[in-house]
Amino acid sequence: MKKKSVISLILVLAVGLFSGCGSSSDSKSTSSEGGKSKSVTVKIGAAAVPHAEILNHVKPALAKEGINLDVVVLDDEDQLNPALQEKQIDANYFQHLPYLESVAKEKGYDFAVAGKVHVEPIGFYSNKIKSKDELKSGSKIAIPNNPSNEYRALKLLETQGLIKLKSGIANYSATPSDIAENPKNLQFAEVDAAQLPRVLPDVDGSIINTNLVLEAKLDPNKALFREDSKSPYANLIVVRKGDENKKEIKAIVKALNSEDVKNFIKKKYGVAVVPAF
Structure with missing residues (x-):
């Protein structure tokens, strides 16, 4: 092969190589800009x-x-x-x-x-009774101690007719001191929510958030009563x-x-x- 022909061939290959690289890069960029491969x-x-x-x-x-x-x-x-x-x-x-x-x-x-x-x-669980009617005077109930869930627990007891809260409570905040009527003289233990499943054996009942029930591997079907779907x-x-x-x-x-x-x-x-x- 002549020297001139060899040089021409090298130039053709070089142009093709650089052209190919440019084509690949443009294609990848277009795909990304088009949003098809972007995440x-x-x-x-x-x-x-x-x-x-x-x-x-x-x-x-x-x-x-x-x-x-x-x-x-x-x-x-x-x-x-x-x-x-x-x-x-x-x-x-x-x-x-x-x-x-x-x-x-x-x-x-x-x-x-x-x-x-x-x-x-949220539901009421007990290892000691089978019905809310079995709650006796002075029964001890554990409830979550953070403001919104404490109100929620007390409201649940109110809907079951066990207590009555003071009127005019706002901002979903209440404690046992906001109970106006407590005919069974229920006693309340304010407990860190995560500890409620653990204290269940030590009280007559405990109002527990369902995610904690599931994490503790308790049976949610065993709640004596719970909120309804309108919660x-x-x-x-x-x-x-x-x-x-x-x-x-x-x-x-x-x-x-x-x-x-x-x-x-x-x-x-x-x-x-x-x-x-």
């Missing part, structure tokens, strides 16, 4: 049960929409709102509106509700104000409010968890 990660802090389990159930469906759901479970649920405030997570899923309003007022959080998913009907304590997807309008947040709420999730909740949790949509 977004959304980090959601959640209680372990049932919240994280429900979120993990919708992960595959959201992945098909380009949303990578990163579910974060913290040992201390009280840290989920600070984590959201400090932008360590994009949303959280563990609380109901009365609780959110109480802590937001205290801590100055500027949060918004993106959607509601389920209600965990205002639906568990929420909470975000920083303004983020509720983000496309990926709306997609997550839509997935959580689907018939698929409704059927999953009913099948997996029975009476312990009730869809709120």
Whole structure:
């Protein structure tokens, strides 16, 4: 082969090589800009049960929409709102509106509700009696000691005709000192919510949040009585104000409010968890 021909061949190959590299790069960039291969990660802090389990159930469906759901479970649920405030997570899923309003007022959080998913009907459990009619004068009842759930527990007892609260109570806040009528002279132990299943053997009854019942592997069907589906304590997807309008947040709420999730909740949790949509 002549020297001129060799040089020409080298030039042709070089041009082809650089041309090929440029073509590949442009194609990849176009695909990404077109949104077909682009994905977004959304980090959601959640209680372990049932919240994280429900979120993990919708992960595959959201992945098909380009949303990578990163579910974060913290040992201390009280840290989920600070984590959201400090932008360590994009949303959280563990609380109901009365609780959110109480802590937001205290801590100055500027949060918004993106959607509601389920209600965990708080219930009355006992190892000693089989019916509320068996409660005797002076029976000791354990209730959660955080403001919103304490009111919730007392309100449940009121709906069962066991006590009557003072009129005019606002902000979902009440303690045993707000009881106006207590015909059975029930005694109350205000206990950290997470400890309620553990103190059950030491009291005549305990009003326990359902997620704690499930975590303690108690049978939710054994509640002597519980809230009904009209409870205002639906568990929420909470975000920083303004983020509720983000496309990926709306997609997550839509997935959580689907018939698929409704059927999953009913099948997996029975009476312990009730869809709120």
